[in-house]
């Protein structure tokens with residue numbers, strides 16, 4: 182593509198057609214036909230997908246709903262690990278590779294479906310022997326290693342509810358999640374390795390569970406030599422734990438609506454909330470998207486660069502791909518360590534065909550320069566994906582041109598922790614518009630509406646909503662029914678996602694960002710209130726307000742405004758102290774990149790901080806209605 186052509190693409194509202202060769206072989210031949218099939222009879226549509234999977238007992242009814250609650254595959258029984266493992270092992274795929282794993286040093290592991298099956302079964306037996314029963318919560322705080330995936334599946338095998346906590350979270354963040362879930366067990370590792378450095382996870386767990394009585398056992402994967410010490414009867418080595426266990430564990434028969442996992446995510450208020458997903462619908466929804474959105478075929482090599490600590494890893498490393506029988510690549514550590522060639526080298530080495538990553542990573546590589554990907558043979562790629570935040574047209578086109586060599590369609594997939602699976606994108610064959618996610622996938626009715634729920638005019642901003650239940654939707658928020666119901670109450674008869682968007686005359690949806698006080702830093706959701714409460718827990722801080730500010734690499738960066746307590750003076754040292762404090766309270770992701778000391782914060786008469794006023798001022802924009810401002 183010439184530079185001139187590229188520049189034109191950036192300024193005209195571009196439409197790029199996927200290559201014909203791709204469309205001809207795609208799993209879904211026509212988006213319109215597939216979508217129509219769904220609209221004609223949603224229940225028949227989803228039943229057909231579900232029929233492809235194993236059930237101990239089939240459903241009496243596909244869907245039963247009374248908003249905001251819905252049940253999918255009513256009274257059906259299954260176990261997701263039977264679909265993810267046993268089904269493949271018994272159907273000739275025992276020796277098919279499930280995972281190629283690598284660390285930053287180039288150490289590799291090849292795990293077949295057969296060996297993953299054995300590991301999961303042994304661990305499931307060990308969990309049972311340790312007294313973990315169906316419905317009990319197990320917190321998994323591990324790096325991206327095979328044992329992490331196995332821990333999730335072992336819980337699912339026996340019906341325990343896993344709550345995976347991303348290994349970048351700090352002590353209080355981990356403690357809140359363990360406490361809120363009343364977890365009986367924590368599975369962790371001694372360390373995770375990032376940028377060649379060992380980060381001590383076990384130590385963080387030790388502190389996080391101090392005096393938490395619910396935690397009966399801590400299972401520790403020991404990777405370093407000499408091995409870290411284990412203390413007391415609570416702690417046990419991962420491999421010792423499973424050593425003498427039989428290699429088959431009878432799967433728990435799960436009702437379709439039994440919870441499969443919970444995952445904490447940031448909302449607009451207070452502490453993160455435990456989103457609960459259930460078994461049958463989540464399984465069917467993620468499986469369907471693997472075959473349609475990602476066009477997965479038996480010989481594909483799929484690489485999703487997320488971590489199972491986030492929903493993207495749950496749905497597109499663990500459950501979706503394994504249920505669909507995929508071969509995957511996973512890599513622990515940083516994308517650009519030891520150098521910016523790491524990811525491209527892995528694509529070449531393993532012949533990755535489908536690659537799924539986040540805009541923040543694409544922008545980082547864009548800055549580092551195309552000489553890095555150009556060193557490697559990326560010709561195995563046939564489909565690219567993006568997730569986590571809006572992808573700007575510049576990054577889209579770089580991804581398309583430099584990584585995909587203009588022959589791979591890009592699926593810009595909009596979805597959320599709460600939705601469980603991809604909701605909006607351009608599935609196989611749909612023309613693509615850089616910067617616009619696309620259309621609702623078959624099975625989803627989405628729209629852009631005003632406060633009353635009426636569709637807005639083409640290209641006008643509005644709220645992104647979903648108007649009909651979908652199988653992988655969250656079913657509850659742990660111990661917080663009001664919060665759950667609030668998703669369905671803001672806009673009449675709709676699920677309101679919290680995002681603002683536009684829809685063009687062709688029905689393409691473009692996500693503009695969050696409508697609430699959630700900041701999206703490198704594709705990770707961070708609540709302004711979480712950062713503010715971390716800041717005010719510092720002895721020098723009287724009040725804090727936090728906003729998201731556009732950032733060329735991270736999407737958004739955190740800026741904090743701070744009023745100091747009397748007796749404290751602004752200084753560079755204090756700024757560093759405050760950053761360190763947030764890192765310790767929440768984790769590195771939530772550290773503000775900018776801190777400004779102020780004397781006053783804009784507030785409503787009722788005392789609420791008006792962040793939008795701060796943001797408007799910061800960005801030189803119109804602050805809008807100021808009638809509720811205090812003075």
Ligand code: 6R9
Nearest residue numbers: 568569570571593594595596597598680692
């Ligand atoms: C899967 C995931 C959800 C929020 C969501 C939105 C943003 C995700 C996006 C996107 C624009 C995309 N988001 N994908 N925005 N285009 N393709 O990221 O889940 O961590 O819960 O975040 O992320 O704002 O509401 P989660």
